[in-house]
Amino acid sequence: MSYQRELKPGFESFDPLVLTEKTRKIVCSDDSRKYKDFYKVGVYGGIATGYTIGCNLRCYFCWVGPGRDHPEEYGELYSSSEVVKNLEDVAEKSGISKARISGGEPTLCKKHFLKVLEEIERSSVIDTFILETNGVLFGDDREYVKEISKFETLYVRVSLKSGEPEKWEENTGASKKFFELPYRALHHLWKENIDFHVAAMADPRNTSKKEMAGVYSRVAELSEPLAENIEWETIDMYPNTKKRLKALRKEL
Numbered sequence: 001m002s003y004q005r006e007l008k009p010g011f012e013s014f015d016p017l018v019l020t021e022k023t024r025k026i027v028c029s030d031d032s033r034k035y036k037d038f039y040k041v042g043v044y045g046g047i048a049t050g051y052t053i054g055c056n057l058r059c060y061f062c063w064v065g066p067g068r069d070h071p072e073e074y075g076e077l078y079s080s081s082e083v084v085k086n087l088e089d090v091a092e093k094s095g096i097s098k099a100r101i102s103g104g105e106p107t108l109c110k111k112h113f114l115k116v117l118e119e120i121e122r123s124s125v126i127d128t129f130i131l132e133t134n135g136v137l138f139g140d141d142r143e144y145v146k147e148i149s150k151f152e153t154l155y156v157r158v159s160l161k162s163g164e165p166e167k168w169e170e171n172t173g174a175s176k177k178f179f180e181l182p183y184r185a186l187h188h189l190w191k192e193n194i195d196f197h198v199a200a201m202a203d204p205r206n207t208s209k210k211e212m213a214g215v216y217s218r219v220a221e222l223s224e225p226l227a228e229n230i231e232w233e234t235i236d237m238y239p240n241t242k243k244r245l246k247a248l249r250k251e252l
């Protein structure tokens with residue numbers, strides 16, 4: 001696999017749905033998926049987190065480890081039951097009741113993800129699962145969104161990586177032809193009555209006021225309150241972010 005963006009300043013844009021399929025072959029197996037670790041983090045007032053492997057974007061400001069670009073070299077397969085058991089153990093030990101999957105795109109392995117949600121629905125320890133997604137697969141597959149609409153413990157946060165097609169390509173590495181997918185995901189989530197909010201890039205080193213206004217008005221077309229509640233994000237200089245910037249010869 002040659003989607004190793006950090007090694008190539010002249011990287012050509014890619015089709016994120018093709019990358020999804022290639023990555024699935026490495027990190028998904030029946031109802032199992034590759035994970036590297038399970039632990040508690042402080043965000044959301046404390047949340048049990050499964051650090052998974054595999055994503056279908058290559059954001060240059062991404063904080064996750066090298067498993068993103070080399071999924072074949074990192075992580076072990078865990079079944080949905082093992083994942084939920086590990087998340088429950090972390091939650092119980094820490095006296096918390098929220099869980100999430102981080103480190104990659106949680107929706108990537110569909111069968112696995114749906115089974116994780118099913119088991120969390122029955123859990124006596126975890127009462128909320130927070131899905132942080134880039135929206136690519138939910139924009140492409142309305143049926144997938146329909147399938148998650150039955151889970152009452154689910155809350156979704158869609159992270160928009162850009163408000164303009166060219167910037168989307170620059171930020172994510174994915175071709176600007178696919179820029180609409182995360183916006184389409186918002187429409188699908190809205191139509192299926194799923195509880196969600198939108199996060200969007202707003203770092204002044206990366207994003208102009210015009211781009212932010214564009215994001216706001218596109219979200220407001222769907223719902224004014226949804227736009228008013230956008231979580232504006234900035235770029236944190238994690239060690240892996242610094243490495244990616246350096247390799248791409250980018251400065252912020």
Ligand code: SF4
Binds near residue numbers: 064103
């Ligand atoms: S979508 Fe998230 S995990 Fe994937 S490359 Fe972008 S920042 Fe990293």
